[in-house]
Amino acid sequence: MFEQLKTATPLETVNVTLDGVAITLPKGMTLAAALLVHGAYPLRTSPVQGPDGPKQRAPYCMMGVCFECLVEIDGKPNQQSCLAQVRDGMVVNRQDGAPDIKGDRT
Amino acid sequence: MIDLIIIGAGPAGMTAALTAQECGLKVVVLDEQLRPGGQIYRNVLDTSKDTILGPDYFDGRTLAQRFLASGVDYRPGAQVWRIDDDGVCFTGPDGASILRARHVLLAVGAMERPVPTRGWTLPGVMTAGAAQIMLKASGVVAPNAVFIGSGPLLFLIVAQYLRAGVAVKAVLETTPRGNYASALRHAGGALRGWRYVRKGMGMLSEIRRAGVRIEKIDSYTLAGRDHLETVDYVVAGQARQIGCDTALIHQGVIPAVQASLSSGCAHDWNAAQVAWLPKADASGRTDKDWLRVAGDCRGIAGALSAQLSGELAALAIAQDQNRVTADEIAARTKRVRAKLNTDNAVRPFLDQLYLPRPDLLAPTNDDVTICRCELVTRGQIRQAVSEGCPGPNQMKAFTRSGMGPCQGRMCGPVVTQTMAAMTGLSPAAVGHYRIRSPFRPVTLHEMAQCAEAPDQKAT
Numbered sequence: 001m002f003e004q005l006k007t008a009t010p011l012e013t014v015n016v017t018l019d020g021v022a023i024t025l026p027k028g029m030t031l032a033a034a035l036l037v038h039g040a041y042p043l044r045t046s047p048v049q050g051p052d053g054p055k056q057r058a059p060y061c062m063m064g065v066c067f068e069c070l071v072e073i074d075g076k077p078n079q080q081s082c083l084a085q086v087r088d089g090m091v092v093n094r095q096d097g098a099p100d101i102k103g104d105r106t
Numbered sequence: 107m108i109d110l111i112i113i114g115a116g117p118a119g120m121t122a123a124l125t126a127q128e129c130g131l132k133v134v135v136l137d138e139q140l141r142p143g144g145q146i147y148r149n150v151l152d153t154s155k156d157t158i159l160g161p162d163y164f165d166g167r168t169l170a171q172r173f174l175a176s177g178v179d180y181r182p183g184a185q186v187w188r189i190d191d192d193g194v195c196f197t198g199p200d201g202a203s204i205l206r207a208r209h210v211l212l213a214v215g216a217m218e219r220p221v222p223t224r225g226w227t228l229p230g231v232m233t234a235g236a237a238q239i240m241l242k243a244s245g246v247v248a249p250n251a252v253f254i255g256s257g258p259l260l261f262l263i264v265a266q267y268l269r270a271g272v273a274v275k276a277v278l279e280t281t282p283r284g285n286y287a288s289a290l291r292h293a294g295g296a297l298r299g300w301r302y303v304r305k306g307m308g309m310l311s312e313i314r315r316a317g318v319r320i321e322k323i324d325s326y327t328l329a330g331r332d333h334l335e336t337v338d339y340v341v342a343g344q345a346r347q348i349g350c351d352t353a354l355i356h357q358g359v360i361p362a363v364q365a366s367l368s369s370g371c372a373h374d375w376n377a378a379q380v381a382w383l384p385k386a387d388a389s390g391r392t393d394k395d396w397l398r399v400a401g402d403c404r405g406i407a408g409a410l411s412a413q414l415s416g417e418l419a420a421l422a423i424a425q426d427q428n429r430v431t432a433d434e435i436a437a438r439t440k441r442v443r444a445k446l447n448t449d450n451a452v453r454p455f456l457d458q459l460y461l462p463r464p465d466l467l468a469p470t471n472d473d474v475t476i477c478r479c480e481l482v483t484r485g486q487i488r489q490a491v492s493e494g495c496p497g498p499n500q501m502k503a504f505t506r507s508g509m510g511p512c513q514g515r516m517c518g519p520v521v522t523q524t525m526a527a528m529t530g531l532s533p534a535a536v537g538h539y540r541i542r543s544p545f546r547p548v549t550l551h552e553m554a555q556c557a558e559a560p561d562q563k564a565t
């Protein structure tokens with residue numbers, strides 16, 4: 001599993017809410033990498049069901065190609081966490097299967 | 107009016123921007139990353155990992171510094187989702203907008219070649235490129251990972267892990283044995299590009315000196331329930347197994363063609379690189395005269411060639427816009443082309459040496475997932491072909507392959523090659539998915555923002 005390089009200088013951390021729980025993550029780190037190090041893994045379940053139910057998924061390419069790293073960020077669903085950076089006060093929710101249709105999004 | 111929109115701030119995009127600016131063009135650079143460098147020079151202004159990443163990496167630093175100091179209109183964090191002759195639509199930190207320019211240059215680089223095998227969708231399986239991006243951008247590593255595949259980038263990341271003191275559990279190399287002999291046909295190029303060959307050999311011996319054995323394997327599968335647990339592989343006819351939670355796989359990189367495909371410009375199947383390449387002349391001009399391509403997105407050639415092709419494209423665009431005359435740039439163009447030829451000399455040798463095994467390009471087991479987003483297996487593709495599905499576009503309707511959020515970026519090349527293998531047609535005859543705008547998922551709100559504020563930021 002992923003961890004920060006032992007030799008790296010410790011990064012300043014900021015407060016993030018993950019699935020409703022307050023956690024701290026390194027400021028400015030790529031969100032997908034920070035979530036992997038935090039242990040938020042697998043990251044989501046597939047919206048499409050296989051013969052034996054939804055599939056567990058996690059970031060694959062880290063370069064914006066595969067769309068396996070999708071999370072909800074600050075209320076916006078399906079954001080690529082490998083293209084986002086950790087910000088103070090960020091609210092992240094993991095996506096479980098297909099989304100509900102909500103009427104209140106702008 | 108903007109003269110030139112460049113998409114991508116890697117080696118090709120940055121060099122093109124500097125060259126175009128020098129010729130008096132008004133340039134805007136859109137890049138999806140937050141810092142310049144592209145993937146190869148990702149986070150290159152950070153000096154903290156120089157001893158791990160090696161001198162090839164910080165070669166890009168001066169370029170990134172010059173780029174940032176140039177005053178070019180650079181917009182990081184801009185995700186482009188539509189490119190056409192009437193403008194480029196993108197979503198940036200402040201929402202979506204549209205920019206218009208006389209010319210557009212795509213410098214969007216490469217992506218990892220998708221390598222569908224059993225278990226490749228399991229959490230814990232990532233590309234070697236992903237591992238390298240995490241190391242460069244975030245200082246994050248996966249101790250005790252198993253590296254599987256072929257090609258210089260695989261060995262580079264292994265060497266970088268070892269330099270960083272990160273334990274490597276195993277390196278399983280899939281390069282077909284026959285490739286060594288067939289690559290010798292291009293020995294002349296290898297000699298001209300000796301610098302690259304020597305670097306590669308240096309990397310291999312660095313790995314061996316660190317006590318890591320590179321095992322040559324015949325095949326592998328990845329297995330686990332909810333995440334990766336084992337790698338099963340065959341060495342000289344013998345089945346083996348390693349327990350591990352992370353496998354980093356690599357079979358080379360291919361041009362990122364989603365944007366160029368969506369613009370409707372012509373592409374050719376390139377058998378040597380086993381990939382689609384936009385059809386372009388020496389200056390990167392496609393069959394649409396407003397659109398050029400430079401760097402790895404026009405054919406894999408590496409960082410130095412990317413810079414040179416970015417320079418050539420920018421010079422040609424400046425000439426198209428009458429900022430320079432053919433005479434003024436003739437000597438420079440000739441010099442850059444000569445350098446490009448020298449730098450590219452090794453490419454046919456490398457392409458042949460690291461040509462992936464056929465079953466890693468087009469899986470042969472029916473239970474292998476080909477479309478990761480929509481969970482479409484090779485068996486479903488075979489079924490559709492047997493029912494008369496004539497091509498990749500119809501395959502979308504038959505199976506939903508290519509219809510998920512990645513919009514066929516991952517399964518596109520695999521579906522083409524799998525259908526080619528099943529029908530006996532060439533990949534060129536099978537064709538590729540028709541890619542349409544928006545080529546990234548966007549909201550209606552973002553589209554409306556573009557419609558409301560045309561040219562808002564263009565003046």
Ligand code: FES
Binds near residue numbers: 032059061068081083
């Ligand atoms: S990990 Fe592939 S798109 Fe983010």
